[in-house]
Amino acid sequence: xxxxxxxVVVYGASGFTGRLVAEYLAAHYGPGSNLKWAxxxxxxxxxxxxxxxxxAPKDTPLIEADASDPAxxxxxxxxxxxxxxxxxxxxxxxxxxxxxxxxxxxxxLDLCGExxxxxxxxxxxxxxxxxxxxxxxxxxGFDSIPFELGVFFLQGAAKKQFGAAVHRVKGRVxxxxxxxxxxxxxxxxxxxxxxxxxxxxxxxxxxxxxxxPGFEGPKQPPGNKPLHDDELxxxxxxxxxxxxxxxxxxxSNFLMGFxxxxxxxxxxxxxxxxxxxxxxxxxxxxxxxxxxGGPGGPKPGEGPSKEERETGLYDILFVGxxxxxxxxxxxxxxxxxxxxGSTSKMIAECAVCLVHEAQDVAGGIWTPGAALGDRLIxxxxx
Numbered sequence: 001x002x003x004x005x006x007x008v009v010v011y012g013a014s015g016f017t018g019r020l021v022a023e024y025l026a027a028h029y030g031p032g033s034n035l036k037w038a039x040x041x042x043x044x045x046x047x048x049x050x051x052x053x054x055x056a057p058k059d060t061p062l063i064e065a066d067a068s069d070p071a072x073x074x075x076x077x078x079x080x081x082x083x084x085x086x087x088x089x090x091x092x093x094x095x096x097x098x099x100x101x102x103x104x105x106x107x108x109l110d111l112c113g114e115x116x117x118x119x120x121x122x123x124x125x126x127x128x129x130x131x132x133x134x135x136x137x138x139x140x141g142f143d144s145i146p147f148e149l150g151v152f153f154l155q156g157a158a159k160k161q162f163g164a165a166v167h168r169v170k171g172r173v174x175x176x177x178x179x180x181x182x183x184x185x186x187x188x189x190x191x192x193x194x195x196x197x198x199x200x201x202x203x204x205x206x207x208x209x210x211x212x213p214g215f216e217g218p219k220q221p222p223g224n225k226p227l228h229d230d231e232l233x234x235x236x237x238x239x240x241x242x243x244x245x246x247x248x249x250x251x252s253n254f255l256m257g258f259x260x261x262x263x264x265x266x267x268x269x270x271x272x273x274x275x276x277x278x279x280x281x282x283x284x285x286x287x288x289x290x291x292x293g294g295p296g297g298p299k300p301g302e303g304p305s306k307e308e309r310e311t312g313l314y315d316i317l318f319v320g321x322x323x324x325x326x327x328x329x330x331x332x333x334x335x336x337x338x339x340x341g342s343t344s345k346m347i348a349e350c351a352v353c354l355v356h357e358a359q360d361v362a363g364g365i366w367t368p369g370a371a372l373g374d375r376l377i378x379x380x381x382x
Contacts, residue, residue: 006079017086038063083107089190095117114187148367158322170319173270177311217264223239248367
């Protein structure tokens with residue numbers, strides 16, 4: 001793909017999240033930068049309107065492409081080194097694009113949190129991507145970069161402090177202020193609908209090692225009900241993104257050759273506080289999680305306001321525990337709404353890192369943590 005016209009094309013740039021990604025690129029990689037990028041979507045007029053509204057240069061290239069038109073997708077991937085897509089749910093609109101990228105050697109990045117579909121794509125396209133050199137990266141947003149990189153960073157620190165990785169890591173969300181968009185709700189609904197139609201998907205959704213074909217590690221904590229975390233002295237509640245994040249963390253360990261060990265145990269929960277009040281908060285979190293994919297949720301194209309995105313935040317604690325009980329802590333913090341303000345930065349910087357700094361990464365279906373590791377940490381810290 002060295003002769004490609006563009007480094008990155010944002011596909012879905014007129015949608016809620018795609019617009020934020022394009023806005024981020026316009027602000028940080030505008031005229032004079034060494035990034036050649038374009039906006040793509042189904043409707044050129046809508047793309048032009050978004051281009052003007054976000055203050056992107058008037059000559060920002062616009063490309064018409066439609067997930068239901070394989071020829072337009074083939075033309076799209078033929079023009080760029082990487083496609084960054086925000087067009088979900090990916091199980092409904094992503095399969096043809098992954099196939100086109102894997103076949104042509106074009107890099108692909110998305111915001112997917114749909115583990116059953118991801119496994120289907122791994123089974124169908126990983127070997128082809130290895131042969132063509134396409135680097136395919138799922139889950140390049142809040143799910144699952146802060147969690148993948150948090151564990152990656154903690155294990156690096158553990159090796160320095162203890163001489164070895166820790167066998168047990170707990171991810172604990174201390175604070176999170178932000179809202180979910182209609183796209184997130186639509187992905188949840190699509191996953192439920194797919195599982196209802198095809199019962200073979202259900203075991204994949206339940207399996208912590210769904211994304212590590214041929215490897216099954218030790219039993220993992222289920223994380224599906226409130227409990228008291230005795231080591232931290234407080235109640236914890238299920239975290240709604242854990243079903244995707246834990247799978248990606250295990251896939252990273254798998255792809256990197258098990259630097260965390262083959263006996264690695266990892267879970268994610270939300271801290272709810274100590275005592276009776278903490279228990280009540282934990283139960284309230286369970287109820288809120290259950291309502292997210294319901295009929296009253298936001299519609300596709302809807303999401304948090306600019307003020308909500310800019311005043312959002314998250315703070316995630318990672319606790320590593322050695323076999324003899326010693327602990328090491330790390331934290332990952334963000335100063336914007338996790339799903340949108342931070343996610344648009346994360347996937348944009350992933351794409352730039354992949355095309356400009358990761359020429360040594362071979363083709364295949366990767367996780368961002370395994371492919372980009374310390375390079376991505378440095379970009380996101382800057």
